[in-house]
Amino acid sequence: MTDAMKLVVVGASGRMGQALIRIIHEAEGTVLHAAVERPGAAAIGRDAGEIAGLGPIGITVTDDPLAAFLAADGVIDFTAPAASVEFAALAAQARIVHVIGTTGCSPDDEAKFEAAGRHARVVKSGNMSLGVNLLSVLVKQAAKALDAAGWDIEVLEMHHKHKVDAPSGTALLLGDAAAAGRGIDLADHSVRVRDGHTGPREQGSIGFATLRGGSVVGDHSVVLAGEGELITLSHNALDRTIFARGALKAALWARDRKPGYYSMLDVLGLSSS
Numbered sequence: 001m002t003d004a005m006k007l008v009v010v011g012a013s014g015r016m017g018q019a020l021i022r023i024i025h026e027a028e029g030t031v032l033h034a035a036v037e038r039p040g041a042a043a044i045g046r047d048a049g050e051i052a053g054l055g056p057i058g059i060t061v062t063d064d065p066l067a068a069f070l071a072a073d074g075v076i077d078f079t080a081p082a083a084s085v086e087f088a089a090l091a092a093q094a095r096i097v098h099v100i101g102t103t104g105c106s107p108d109d110e111a112k113f114e115a116a117g118r119h120a121r122v123v124k125s126g127n128m129s130l131g132v133n134l135l136s137v138l139v140k141q142a143a144k145a146l147d148a149a150g151w152d153i154e155v156l157e158m159h160h161k162h163k164v165d166a167p168s169g170t171a172l173l174l175g176d177a178a179a180a181g182r183g184i185d186l187a188d189h190s191v192r193v194r195d196g197h198t199g200p201r202e203q204g205s206i207g208f209a210t211l212r213g214g215s216v217v218g219d220h221s222v223v224l225a226g227e228g229e230l231i232t233l234s235h236n237a238l239d240r241t242i243f244a245r246g247a248l249k250a251a252l253w254a255r256d257r258k259p260g261y262y263s264m265l266d267v268l269g270l271s272s273s
């Protein structure tokens with residue numbers, strides 16, 4: 001029997017960090033090896049289980065990621081772009097699995113994650129849930145079936161008031177799926193903001209609209225708007241555990257893979273859809 005996979009959670013006291021600690025604690029096949037926060041954070045020196053609402057589990061939050069990674073099998077990272085770039089270099093050095101859920105990353109950051117995949121097994125996705133990844137397959141099919149002359153595509157998202165990046169990683173993932181269905185590059189066709197006298201909608205563009213407020217975990221809709229009819233494909237996240245469970249699945253899947261840069265579609269066997 002394989003030993004339980006030893007996982008490090010970085011950003012341990014964040015919303016996702018806490019959800020991950022709880023899920024790892026109850027899951028079979030994984031064990032929490034270490035919990036990391038930035039130097040000076042209030043959580044340093046505290047018990048990770050206490051922070052996540054489990055009671056003490058004997059893992060003290062540390063600010064030394066490299067020491068944690070060197071004796072681990074993988075790291076799960078829902079933090080911030082600059083932190084994830086730093087962790088990618090360390091995970092590559094330690095040659096472990098790096099699951100990245102962080103959103104708002106720049107093209108330069110993405111290039112660094114891909115480069116880290118030469119040594120680490122990197123899985124990155126703007127959304128780790130099964131539902132959103134399946135939705136992206138449906139969006140790609142719909143965008144392919146419905147031509148740009150007759151059908152306009154808009155992506156709408158709403159998140160809690162603490163979210164710092166826009167459009168969400170999921171909205172961009174769904175926009176990418178729509179663009180792939182149309183055989184176009186999202187970067188050349190996306191309209192991320194509208195304000196003032198914008199003129200009429202440009203045919204073939206993919207628009208984004210962002211709402212922020214309250215405690216919304218994550219709502220996404222892709223609207224395909226035709227003459228006289230609308231098709232709406234939606235996903236509503238009701239709980240952060242869907243992202244944490246997906247991240248754990250990704251870590252276990254990547255454990256026996258070659259070094260590389262993978263997506264959640266690879267993990268779920270949906271990449272050829």
Ligand SMILES: NC(=O)C1=CN([C@@H]2O[C@H](COP(=O)(O)OP(=O)(O)OC[C@H]3O[C@@H](n4cnc5c(N)ncnc54)[C@H](OP(=O)(O)O)[C@@H]3O)[C@@H](O)[C@H]2O)C=CC1
Nearest residue numbers: 011014015016037038078079083101102103126127128243
């Ligand atoms: N792909 C997916 O399925 C999902 C992705 N996300 C993404 O995950 C990220 C985190 O979301 P969320 O948990 O809500 O955010 P939080 O702000 O609640 O948590 C992020 C945590 O990471 C910590 N952190 C930042 N920099 C470092 C560092 N250098 N070293 C150690 N810890 C660090 C933060 O500490 P501090 O507060 O001190 O900065 C904080 O505790 C976002 O990008 C979000 O969009 C979220 C849910 C699902």
Ligand SMILES: O=C(O)C1=N[C@H](C(=O)O)C[C@H](O)C1
Nearest residue numbers: 103126163168169170217218
């Ligand atoms: O910040 C969040 O909370 C979430 N971020 C991800 C995103 O940017 O799409 C995933 C999920 O929607 C929650």
